[in-house]
Amino acid sequence: MSAAGFLVRPGYEISRVIRGGWQLAGGHGNIDRMQAAEDLLACFDAGIFAFDCADIYTGVEEIYGAFRRELARRRGREALARLKLQTKFVPDLDLLPKITKSDVSAVIDQSLRRLGTERLDLVQFHWWDYRIPGCVETALWLDELRRDGKIELVGGTNFNAASVEALVAAGVPLATMQVQYSLIDLRPQKQLVATCRRHAIHLLCYGAAAGGFFSERWLGAPEPGEPFENRSLRKYKLVIDDFGGWSLFQELLVALRRVGERRDADIATVASRLVLDRPMVAAVIIGGRNCDHLASNRRIPDVQLTEQDRTEIDAVLARARPLEGDVFDLERDRTGRHGSIMKYNLNATAA
Numbered sequence: 001m002s003a004a005g006f007l008v009r010p011g012y013e014i015s016r017v018i019r020g021g022w023q024l025a026g027g028h029g030n031i032d033r034m035q036a037a038e039d040l041l042a043c044f045d046a047g048i049f050a051f052d053c054a055d056i057y058t059g060v061e062e063i064y065g066a067f068r069r070e071l072a073r074r075r076g077r078e079a080l081a082r083l084k085l086q087t088k089f090v091p092d093l094d095l096l097p098k099i100t101k102s103d104v105s106a107v108i109d110q111s112l113r114r115l116g117t118e119r120l121d122l123v124q125f126h127w128w129d130y131r132i133p134g135c136v137e138t139a140l141w142l143d144e145l146r147r148d149g150k151i152e153l154v155g156g157t158n159f160n161a162a163s164v165e166a167l168v169a170a171g172v173p174l175a176t177m178q179v180q181y182s183l184i185d186l187r188p189q190k191q192l193v194a195t196c197r198r199h200a201i202h203l204l205c206y207g208a209a210a211g212g213f214f215s216e217r218w219l220g221a222p223e224p225g226e227p228f229e230n231r232s233l234r235k236y237k238l239v240i241d242d243f244g245g246w247s248l249f250q251e252l253l254v255a256l257r258r259v260g261e262r263r264d265a266d267i268a269t270v271a272s273r274l275v276l277d278r279p280m281v282a283a284v285i286i287g288g289r290n291c292d293h294l295a296s297n298r299r300i301p302d303v304q305l306t307e308q309d310r311t312e313i314d315a316v317l318a319r320a321r322p323l324e325g326d327v328f329d330l331e332r333d334r335t336g337r338h339g340s341i342m343k344y345n346l347n348a349t350a351a
Contacts, residue, residue: 005049013084015049016300016301022206024053033062050283052204052206055347085120087122087123096134104141123146123151124204130332139154140170140171158179162191164196177201178204181205181207181275182275183214187327202282205275205278208272208285220250235338252313259309268293
């Protein structure tokens with residue numbers, strides 16, 4: 001990976017590939033926490049110095065805290081100063097109608113303890129249901145904690161364009177917005193990208209590799225069905241269905257593979273690079289339970305794609321069905337196909 005990162009705000013630089021932590025939580029198989037910390041150290045040594053987690057990812061903040069301690073011990077203060085450990089604040093759905101400033105402060109203090117730091121680098125705020133009042137007030141409480149020195153930057157995750165506008169209008173200094181963004185989910189392009197451009201909010205994008213579906217493993221493979229081996233595959237198969245189905249997705253994999261062969265890159269790397277090139281995108285978040293794909297992950301910012309490459313892929317995308325709604329609208333519908341598989345009250349489990 002290129003040594004240059006992305007300057008989100010003055011003094012706050014991140015790598016353009018962020019290592020995600022969701023697959024280190026429950027639902028993705030057994031995790032050896034000591035080995036996980038070693039894998040994170042290998043990512044840092046490979047040039048990935050920003051890492052994403054959340055208060056609701058069971059055990060992951062503790063893993064990151066152990067990694068932070070090992071990084072300081074083995075690589076020293078300079079490495080520790082470069083490290084960015086980015087977490088989230090995701091209050092449970094059941095808490096939203098009665099959330100208090102004390103609740104917010106308690107969760108932030110918990111993340112500080114788990115990560116073993118005096119100030120959180122970036123806290124990304126999520127609100128499950130816009131119909132429940134209190135979202136803006138809660139975000140302002142987070143900003144108070146930023147002014148108190150417990151948080152360096154406040155961001156959001158999965159907010160649509162209208163909600164971003166509301167937060168900004170209230171004075172919440174959003175630096176980033178983490179959203180699902182991939183070749184099969186272009187919902188951010190409808191409104192959110194333009195909103196973020198107006199307010200200098202940079203996108204951190206998860207799902208660029210569609211939970212592993214963008215890979216040679218699935219090229220030419222029969223369409224999978226229940227039971228899926230992990231939560232990511234179940235989630236992103238629904239997106240593939242809405243995108244245009246397994247047959248069209250196979251055509252996209254063929255096009256990505258053809259481009260990848262010309263650029264000495266695998267399917268996931270090409271798919272992620274195309275998201276990284278989109279306007280207002282600061283970084284793509286790549287999940288993993290181990291270091292199996294580290295060599296290809298670190299190459300994402302360096303792969304050079306031509307207009308011919310993009311034209312071939314765009315020809316397939318032109319036949320896709322756009323996903324309905326704005327960012328995360330499908331997932332907010334708890335009775336729908338996408339929302340019904342979500343888990344809305346995970347803090348008790350993660351505590």
